[in-house]
Amino acid sequence: MNAAVLAIDGGNSKTDVALIASSGEVLSHVRGPGSSPHFLGLEGCVDLLDGLVARAAAQAGFDGAVGVAESAGAYLAGADLPGETAELTKALAARGWAGETVVDNDTFALLRAGTDDRDAVAVVCGAGINCVGVTSDGRQARFPSLGRISGDWGGGMQLGDEALWWAARAIDGRGEPTSLVHLISERFRAGSLAEVIEALHYRRLDPAELRTLAPVVLRAASDGDAVAVRIVERQAEEVVVLALAALRRLELLEKPTTVVLGGGVLTSGNDLLHNGIRRGLRADAPLAVAHSTGSAPIVGAALLGLDRLGADRESESRLRASFARILSGTDPRGPVGSAAH
CATH class of the missing domain: 1.10.260 (434 Repressor (Amino-terminal Domain))
Known part of the structure; x- marks a missing residue:
């Protein structure tokens, strides 16, 4: 019997791959270098991911990567435009890892990692900046996130x-x-x-x-x-502008909504930055609550897979607890999936 979920979080600097049982238990977890197709090209991205999936399959005791899971979800930096997502979906599905293959931007994995709420927005600020929002009725708000040419500032x-x-x-x-x-x-x-x-x-x-x-x-x-203060204040303003745009488009400005903050810049704990974000949100979306997520995006990628399979809350809780042990190095099996594995 193979895994229920193959979860992939592919960023600009690192990539996490995990195999998950239907119970929520993490069967294996490996980490490799960044996999963005913007830097590696489509073929380079797919080849790198295929190698990591093979490592994860071997670590879990499975015979090869083909058919290793019921559902595969790859959430990738660089899956920004519909054409890019379609190309990646076709290329990854051809590797035969799972019965179904879903590809989307890595910000969706961050959002799911940061909250169980079905009406929510996430802003990620790592090397660059991006934002997505979702509602319980299936609507989405998203941005191209192509840098200055698509109106972005920050990261x-x-x-x-x-x-x-x-x-x-x-x-x-x-x-x-x-x-x-x-x-x-x-x-x-x-x-x-x-x-x-x-x-x-x-x-x-x-x-x-x-x-x-x-x-x-x-x-x-x-x-x-003073100069650094102005730069950080500008970053806070841009985070607020993105979050408010998503909230407005999803008609959530006047509803209690979680705003998940992720990426190295936003999880730095900088008080000036976070106070600016909260102050800006309070002015136009007083019921929105912003918080930094302590969960890695790979957790969200795995949760989205369990969501697709209709898993219950107990499985989700088991998954979060399992990843917390693995990523903190306290799992009794040892440091699962580090670069040495």
Whole structure:
């Protein structure tokens, strides 16, 4: 007998794959590198996932990845547009992992991980920013999340880019002084900010590394740096704008609604950021309650699979408890599915 659910959460930096029994027990869990088709291409994404599914199947004691589960759900960064989702669904279904294959954006996994409510919104702010919303009658609100070309502002890359922009202006007199000058130089182990700029120009430093400046910006804002404070306040405003747009489109502005916050930026615990988000929501959606999720998106991917199979609350609770043990390293079976497995 094979698993009930094959759950996949594929992000820009890491990918989690798990096999779940109908009882909610986690049979196996493996982790690998990022799987976004925006970076790997369609074939590269599918090949990486196929390898991880094979590892998960072997760990659970199954003979190969084909037919390993009744239902497969892959929630992927990069599954943003209908055409992308259709291509991924066709390619992943062809691998034969399960009787049915569902593909959608990874923000839906975050949403399900963060709440059992059927009327809810999620905003994720990791490398980029995205938002989805759902209602109990099946309606959805979603955004392309393609960066600036689709109207987005925020996430680790944007925070890092803004921090560098303001710091560059500070050193040549076009902008006000900011501690970000020193902090950015320190982060990249450079003797000066000019060295950082030059390294980026000559591609000795990958521009993608700017996303690692997000914690630097948040810390500087907490310490009272005026420039960093404005950047973080802008991030809070953008989170609120996304959440309110989803709530408005789903006619939830005047209803008690959970707003799940996820991704490294929003789970950082930064008080300035979270107070700004709560203040902004309170002004136009006073019944909305925002909270950061402590559950990994792979939990949501697995729960969505159990939902498709009509699992009961007891199975959902068992799944959450099983993942809590595994991801915290307290599972009696040991560290299931780390990079070493």
